[in-house]
Amino acid sequence: MPEGSSQIGRDLAAHRDDFRSGALVHLAGILDETVDAEKLGRALEGAAVIDLDGVRLITSFGVRIWVNALRSVRSEYYCFVRCRPAVVAQFNMVAAFPGEGHLVSFYLPYACPICGKQLETLVDLRTAHEQISALAVPAEQCPDCHAAAEFDDVPDTYLSFAASRPRPAPPPHISLIADGSPDAASAPQPLRVRTDLAPSFTALWVSGDLDARAPLKRLAQTLQGQVLVVDG
Secondary structure, three states, rough: OOEEEEEEEOOOOOHHHHHOEEEEEEEEEEEEOOOOHHHHHHHHHOOEEEEEEEEEEHHHHHHHHHHHHHHOOOOOOOEOOOOHHHHHHHHOOOOOOOOOOEOOOOEEEEEOOOOOOEEEEEEHHHHHHHHHOOOOOOOOOOOOOOOOOEEOHHHHHHHHHHHHHOOOOOHHHHHHHHHHOOOHOOOOOOOEEEEEEEEOOOEEEEEOOOOOOHHHHHHHHOOOOOEEEEOO
């Protein structure tokens, strides 16, 4: 498999693209009883955008594994993008399905009453939350015969989860990843320092960007004895 990919179950695979500011995790296949919950949890860990575009089927056993995997995730933020109707159904039916995550974008199903074509349109709650929270959907046109397409579900049911949640507001660096921006890899990260004091030395656990905003003067006042700096 390509670098960054892992087989999570018999039919479900994950590909993780890591950036300095977080990760983009692509899941594709069937979420069922064969999925390795521990491996799935590791794939989703950290600040992450979870792309569910490739997941078209979720079984009842798969839902249990998914919920358990999310319970094991230790993350400052994670969100879901490009969710297909099968995934949206789980958001609507299973209270624990999103874990602590935020739904950012999902597909709306339509059908053409003239030629019968099925189509799905992506809606982004960062910009369309007001309309979706009113249980309304945008008008769509059939790409084949150009007739007005009809929403192929019950709005009150299909939109219930999205309408019940606040407008998603991902951190800027997470939005860059969700939007596929090349700037995601270089998005600035705030400097974070954890200090552990010992009788003869000071340990500094440092992560983020060391730039003009770094509070180095105040940091220097906490140092004593020998200093151990760990890049974390």
